[in-house]
Amino acid sequence: MALTSKQVPQTLETAGAEPDTVHWQLQRRVRRWRKYVPIALGVTLIVLMCVVAIMAPVLAPFNPSAQSSEYVLKGPGPGGHHLLGTDEYGRDLLSRIIWGTRVSLQVGLVSVLVGFGLGVPSGLMAGFLGGTTETAIMRLTDMLMAFPTLLLALLIVTALGGSLVNEILAIGVALTPHFVRLAHSLALTTKTHDYIMAARALGGSSLRIMLRHIFPNTISTLLVVATLYIATAIRTEAGLSFLGLGVLPPTPSWGNILSEGRQYIKDCPWLTTFSGLAIMLAVLAFNLMGDALRDVLDPRLRGE
Amino acid sequence: MTGTVLTETVFTRPGLGKMLVDAIEARDYPLAQGAITVFTMIIVTVNLIVDVLYAAFDPRVAYK
Numbered sequence: 001m002a003l004t005s006k007q008v009p010q011t012l013e014t015a016g017a018e019p020d021t022v023h024w025q026l027q028r029r030v031r032r033w034r035k036y037v038p039i040a041l042g043v044t045l046i047v048l049m050c051v052v053a054i055m056a057p058v059l060a061p062f063n064p065s066a067q068s069s070e071y072v073l074k075g076p077g078p079g080g081h082h083l084l085g086t087d088e089y090g091r092d093l094l095s096r097i098i099w100g101t102r103v104s105l106q107v108g109l110v111s112v113l114v115g116f117g118l119g120v121p122s123g124l125m126a127g128f129l130g131g132t133t134e135t136a137i138m139r140l141t142d143m144l145m146a147f148p149t150l151l152l153a154l155l156i157v158t159a160l161g162g163s164l165v166n167e168i169l170a171i172g173v174a175l176t177p178h179f180v181r182l183a184h185s186l187a188l189t190t191k192t193h194d195y196i197m198a199a200r201a202l203g204g205s206s207l208r209i210m211l212r213h214i215f216p217n218t219i220s221t222l223l224v225v226a227t228l229y230i231a232t233a234i235r236t237e238a239g240l241s242f243l244g245l246g247v248l249p250p251t252p253s254w255g256n257i258l259s260e261g262r263q264y265i266k267d268c269p270w271l272t273t274f275s276g277l278a279i280m281l282a283v284l285a286f287n288l289m290g291d292a293l294r295d296v297l298d299p300r301l302r303g304e
Numbered sequence: 305m306t307g308t309v310l311t312e313t314v315f316t317r318p319g320l321g322k323m324l325v326d327a328i329e330a331r332d333y334p335l336a337q338g339a340i341t342v343f344t345m346i347i348v349t350v351n352l353i354v355d356v357l358y359a360a361f362d363p364r365v366a367y368k
Binding site for chain 2: 146147148149150151154155158239242243244245262
């Protein structure tokens with residue numbers, strides 16, 4: 001649609017300028033704040049989950065293992081004050097989900113810590129030292145990477161038995177090769193910088209260079225990836241509990257609740273719905289947080 | 305491939321994933337080992353094929 005002579009801006013100053021009315025000012029403000037919505041949402045959800053997990057004994061209206069024969073399989077609502085309903089043993093669903101937050105957050109955070117602690121030093125050593133060390137570590141990592149994460153965790157939990165600590169170990173070991181590969185590639189790129197050569201010339205030992213020069217430069221990327229892997233860890237924990245290999249009943253975990261509710265999904269959909277919703281919100285929160293951290297710490301990674 | 309383990313359990317489709325889960329629940333370790341080995345072999349083979357196809361389709365990525 002061609003502009004008529006009336007629509008063409010007459011002067012350079014008015015060309016492209018917006019009228020400074022209240023309406024446009026509001027629009028500009030909304031546009032500026034809109035880009036912070038995902039960050040705010042992610043951080044809010046995570047803080048909320050942490051508070052719920054820490055205050056679980058105080059917050060939960062009922063004991064999560066307290067069975068009751070009166071309120072079996074009741075729907076959400078004021079019937080007996082069960083806000084989200086009950087399961088087939090009469091246990092309150094809201095309390096079970098609140099206590100399940102504890103398990104999921106513990107497993108998510110600690111397993112990523114384990115993977116980070118095991119994987120990053122190995123990867124940095126492999127990348128920086130090179131030679132036989134690099135070949136050995138990377139071949140081992142390639143072997144472990146051949147297994148999908150859930151399968152590797154499954155394998156380890158089968159060998160050790162299902163419990164909270166075994167789950168943490170299993171998922172931590174399953175995440176280690178990812179951290180090793182990432183730290184290795186980061187160390188390779190950081191090694192070529194000139195200040196490493198300068199540190200060597202000043203007499204810095206390999207350990208000192210790795211600790212004081214390479215690691216601080218790689219930590220921002222590693223932190224972003226670690227946050228995203230917390231989401232993966234929570235999802236894997238839910239998967240393991242769903243298959244019955246996570247925390248043993250009666251300890252509630254979102255995957256456990258999901259799996260138990262599967263039998264009654266036609267008549268009592270609230271069991272699977274709310275636990276599934278909890279898993280979804282947790283993974284969403286950490287994904288948003290990871291994206292926000294990436295945008296803040298390393299704008300070059302944006303759009304990957 | 306990981307998703308098939310969960311999907312087959314949910315929809316009770318007889319497949320490799322459900323076999324794996326049943327083997328683990330029944331503590332049938334040799335069967336579980338075998339299932340995981342087959343899973344891994346499939347994944348590694350597919351990754352190999354994909355890498356070779358990558359080199360075949362994209363002339364910039366060539367094997368030296």
